[in-house]
Amino acid sequence: MKQYAHWDKEKNAYRIYDPNSPNVTLGYADSASEAKQRAADEDSELTVEKRLFVDMDGTLAVFRPVDTMETLYEEGYFANLEPQPDVIDAVAELNRREGFEVYILSAYLSDSKYALAEKNAWLNKYLPFIDDAHRLFVPCGTDKTTVVPGGIGREDYLLDDYTANLLAWDPPGHGIKLLNGINHTKGTWKKDMIRHEQDSDVLAGKIASVTFGRHVYDDKSRTERDEISR
Numbered sequence: 001m002k003q004y005a006h007w008d009k010e011k012n013a014y015r016i017y018d019p020n021s022p023n024v025t026l027g028y029a030d031s032a033s034e035a036k037q038r039a040a041d042e043d044s045e046l047t048v049e050k051r052l053f054v055d056m057d058g059t060l061a062v063f064r065p066v067d068t069m070e071t072l073y074e075e076g077y078f079a080n081l082e083p084q085p086d087v088i089d090a091v092a093e094l095n096r097r098e099g100f101e102v103y104i105l106s107a108y109l110s111d112s113k114y115a116l117a118e119k120n121a122w123l124n125k126y127l128p129f130i131d132d133a134h135r136l137f138v139p140c141g142t143d144k145t146t147v148v149p150g151g152i153g154r155e156d157y158l159l160d161d162y163t164a165n166l167l168a169w170d171p172p173g174h175g176i177k178l179l180n181g182i183n184h185t186k187g188t189w190k191k192d193m194i195r196h197e198q199d200s201d202v203l204a205g206k207i208a209s210v211t212f213g214r215h216v217y218d219d220k221s222r223t224e225r226d227e228i229s230r
């Protein structure tokens with residue numbers, strides 16, 4: 001029998017369930033490794049579900065600098081942002097993988113007439129497989145963790161180009177910084193980071209390996225397991 005587990009914030013434990021009847025709880029475990037061991041003892045296979053949240057501006061879309069703030073309020077600014085095709089394809093690949101749930105998590109100018117509608121139109125064009133329930137938007141300046149369904153947990157990963165968002169996320173979640181060629185000028189972020197200019201399968205593989213406890217620093221990686229139990 002196949003089993004799934006996800007982090008249950010209220011119980012402060014991993015909830016194990018049957019993927020064919022997700023509402024049926026099979027048990028709880030304190031760590032992912034304990035849940036896996038227990039499943040193995042029962043000759044079952046257990047998948048720990050991960051949620052990947054992906055930023056838009058500077059991550060899925062190429063950051064376009066502006067001279068004045070007014071430009072950001074002009075019609076077409078967000079609709080016409082250039083895509084980062086390899087990042088988009090990597091996200092599409094992870095979205096197809098078993099055990100991954102992908103969300104878009106983007107901040108928008110809530111006082112703009114166009115921003116929200118144009119961001120949705122942009123997603124319809126480049127990531128049409130992401131449904132409305134998996135598109136999360138917060139007004140600019142709002143902590144991104146506040147809109148995570150069910151609350152942020154330790155199996156929640158954020159791919160973002162902006163350190164402040166990553167610091168607010170991690171802990172209890174895990175931040176992965178996308179190095180887009182113009183950010184990371186101060187080097188404040190010390191955790192996992194991935195350069196954008198790589199093939200989509202390499203990017204997807206690196207993001208997936210972070211979720212399995214392998215650290216990735218730019219194009220160098222080390223195989224050391226995370227000391228924090230997941």
Ligand SMILES: [Mg+2]
Nearest residue numbers: 055057058161
């Ligand atoms: Mg961004």
